Amino acid sequence: MSKTIQYFLAPQSPWTYLGHERFVAIARAAGARVDVKPFDVGRVFAASGGLPLAKRAPQRQAYRLVELARWSQHLNIPLNAQPAFFPVPADPSAKLIIAARTALGGDAALDLASAVMRAQWADDKNISDDAVLAQIANSCGFDGAMLVKSAQTAGVQAEYDSNTNDALAANVFGAPWYVVDGEGYWGQDRLDFVERALQKP
Template identity: 70%
Template structure:
């Protein structure tokens, strides 16, 4: 059986953005296949007790900014603490990533996911805008308009719904979330543990 890791995330998540490239590199290093599963974090929050950012207590919101700044500086990954287009609906972006996987495979989907997250957190772009999403896909070497059209199909929506249901079934409550051999790891700050888990896979 091939070594694999389920990767649940929301494209608008700054923590997924900060961990994405490191996670992809670790999977490649250990020969682990990534099962990429963008999901609807709002629905996950609804059943797991999570709150959207605007509804969190002030002290939690303030500390989130401290941590984002710390991690951005530590990892040397550019990140705007107050991006122009955030909060932002991410369903369309998630479905673009799924459409990319269906048309071009996991590596291409991971690349588009990286570009989408970078667009929010470093490039001040609106990932809820169809033209922006098509442009991002085009910049990744794909036919952006064709992929965008594919992302609007019922088959892609079904995959998105399925990934969200699987996230809920796996007790996911945040983004990113990695599942290795049945064990869940929440957050990019758990990647050291993910690496240890990768090392033990047969």
């Protein structure tokens, strides 16, 4: 019987971006089902003692840039650690991914998430702009205008809120966060452990 992975993602997170393609490949190789759950990481930070980047100590901010460069080089994934549009409101892109999952399924949502994060972290796009989001969705072969409109509905907002409540209930405190068999794994650098968990009977 295939396993289900709860994937709590924040599209404005460079760490989610760096791990996304590897995570999707691991999940598909294991035949696992991915429950794509974009969530409000700001609400989770507020509840769990996390600080937004601008409020972190200078040495923490500086080391973050060093680590992002290291991981980008190690994984051979293009990344601009200081993009033109950052910090950026993440609600529009997160809700777009939810709209894609609702209308088109989990695989479409994963593909769109990949394109959105690449636009943010490699292509210097503003992922809070509806026109940009529509273009990104179109580039994936989806109806961008339809998804942007759907993303603004009360139903999608309710699911976004529900995902965030689920994250709080699962003791999530950062992104990306993966849950396998009830056990949480924080960060793209824990993907080896996620892969091992998927191999357990």
